[in-house]
Amino acid sequence: MYGWIWRHLPGPLFLRVIEAVVLVVGIVALLMFVVFPWAEPKLPFNNVTTE
């Protein structure tokens, strides 16, 4: 998977490194701001109220 992505990044080496970093940052941001806030209330970690 990682090898496949690396081979498919266009451009010379330094450009590929930049592209890879941008890709990682983008995915982390997607997880932090979209996926985790959505998933968090569904997980049994942080319910503090009584019913």
Added chain:
Amino acid sequence: MPPRPRPVDPPTEVIPRVEDDYDDYDDDEYYDDEPAAKDALPPDSMARKTVRGVGEALITMGLVVLLFVVYEVYVTDLLSAEKQQDATAALDSEWNSDVVTPPPADPNRQSKLNLIEGKAFAKMYIPVFGNDWKFSVVEGTTDKHLEIGPGHYKDTAQPGEAGNFSIAGHRVGKGAPFNDLDLLESCNAVVVQTQTQWFVYRVLPMSSEVAGWAANPKAKQAACTGVAPLSTTLGDAYSKTVGQEIVVPTQGEVIAPIPHQVGTTVPADKQARLLTLTTCHPRFSDKQRLIVHAIETKSYPVADGFVPPEMTEG
């Protein structure tokens, strides 16, 4: 004397030059160039590709889980700090702009606060947690409300009212207001400030302290006046109301006007003025709830420059 014959020198052996020139790896198999090394690897079969793909996927999932922990424990703190700040700023501007009505003669018979869901209406301090421990309490206990700060259970008493003023708060992440709730001891003060009044609540004796409270040195401290096992001062209805308890999430009766008494109705003027804090337990789990009960021992009108003496108990 004839000269001794010299031992015959063996013929000089010609030793071939040792190849010690390590700068030149051309002939060294180990240091073969990239393409040559690749040839040495077994062919990229389907099975190989699959195993590698599964391995990479597992590593990725592990990283995502680690990232989730970082999110839960640190990132939500940052997001909530901002919301708490906004709520506090809104509360401050409201308190400063409104004409402060002087507190009524009996400070506990004040007119009701106008509570709007998601809006802060009071500030809360726990001096033993340090003077930087302060949160604005919002109305409502949904996830959205609790992201802002500790949330007041709707339909429970208001600060200083007879009944049970109940607040929920996060233990981990989201500002973690109630992270250290388990460290509260009997007689520790929890101070609640509204626009017009300060209310000092003190944690009730723990269940282990109830029996020997009279002999407990805390019972004699002036600051702890009013803190006593409620079963001795208010009767059996309060026998289950102690400083700290751990319950299952379905036990909503801990925030009833008289904790654990759902069926019985007691006239409001016979009810104690309690404060109940709820959070998750154990930490990082929602299996149980940690509950802290406190009783109002003092109240002061808000005045310029006045800070209750309890605020400096740390």
